[in-house]
Amino acid sequence: MIKFDRVGKRYPNGKDALRQVSFELPAGQLTFLTGHSGAGKSTLLKLIMMLERPTQGQVFVEGLNLNGIGSRHIPFLRRKIGMVHQNHQLLFDRSVFDNVALPLVIAGFARADIGKRVRAALDKVGLLDKEKLNPIMLSGGEQQRIGIARAVVNKPPLLLADEPTGNLDPALSAEIMDLFHDFARVGVAVLIATHDLSLIARYRHRLLTLREGRLIHDGEEAASQRDQDLALYAGVREDRRGP
Numbered sequence: 001m002i003k004f005d006r007v008g009k010r011y012p013n014g015k016d017a018l019r020q021v022s023f024e025l026p027a028g029q030l031t032f033l034t035g036h037s038g039a040g041k042s043t044l045l046k047l048i049m050m051l052e053r054p055t056q057g058q059v060f061v062e063g064l065n066l067n068g069i070g071s072r073h074i075p076f077l078r079r080k081i082g083m084v085h086q087n088h089q090l091l092f093d094r095s096v097f098d099n100v101a102l103p104l105v106i107a108g109f110a111r112a113d114i115g116k117r118v119r120a121a122l123d124k125v126g127l128l129d130k131e132k133l134n135p136i137m138l139s140g141g142e143q144q145r146i147g148i149a150r151a152v153v154n155k156p157p158l159l160l161a162d163e164p165t166g167n168l169d170p171a172l173s174a175e176i177m178d179l180f181h182d183f184a185r186v187g188v189a190v191l192i193a194t195h196d197l198s199l200i201a202r203y204r205h206r207l208l209t210l211r212e213g214r215l216i217h218d219g220e221e222a223a224s225q226r227d228q229d230l231a232l233y234a235g236v237r238e239d240r241r242g243p
């Protein structure tokens, strides 16, 4: 569960990246987060991960008020959160197995336990037979699945993804979305930040839309409102593309 209660983030240079943002993500729900470049999506994810702190309001993760968490306890919070990055952030001098094992090694799990959990995660994403390979030998879609296995190996209740289908074709994007659906089905709260309008349109999930730091839309329904918001957002993208 994630809850934002009137959250604002002003960076030291005076930039208000988020203003009065409130929403709640329950367990078992898959939600898209979108908005133009600079709208505040990364800032929102950083507040959940405690890579930044809010300058107003409160963020709750699994019932914990993050304002009350000191830096010493941040690693414990991060164990509750799996993070999938667009560029995978894999270690190319290590095997697939070692990449997925990394969060467990850092958390101090016993070796036998690590083997069991890593293989379960690799099985989930269909890469069990590739554990000994170097990620460089795998396709872009497979590398993204390594990133997902690493994000979920610790069985976190929350899964955040930043442009997880950014470099993938529609068929591979659909495979990645199937995995996210599987996690949501077993109770994980999944938040996917994306610019990919076709992805958002294809899956009618709840959609949070940011514009200049404000949450201007929150819903899964209201197709007309949603389509207006998407058109608006697409318009902003066109504008930004320039001459």
Ligand SMILES: Nc1ncnc2c1ncn2[C@@H]1O[C@H](COP(=O)(O)OP(=O)(O)OP(=O)(O)O)[C@@H](O)[C@H]1O
Binding pocket: 011, 012, 013, 015, 016, 017, 035, 036, 037, 038, 039, 040, 041, 042, 043, 044
């Ligand atoms: N560390 C920082 N210091 C100052 N301003 C920042 C900082 N990080 C982000 N910003 C500004 O805050 C605003 C929101 O940035 P953010 O990266 O959250 O947007 P975004 O929606 O993730 O954009 P993109 O889709 O391009 O990644 C932008 O105007 C950005 O320039």
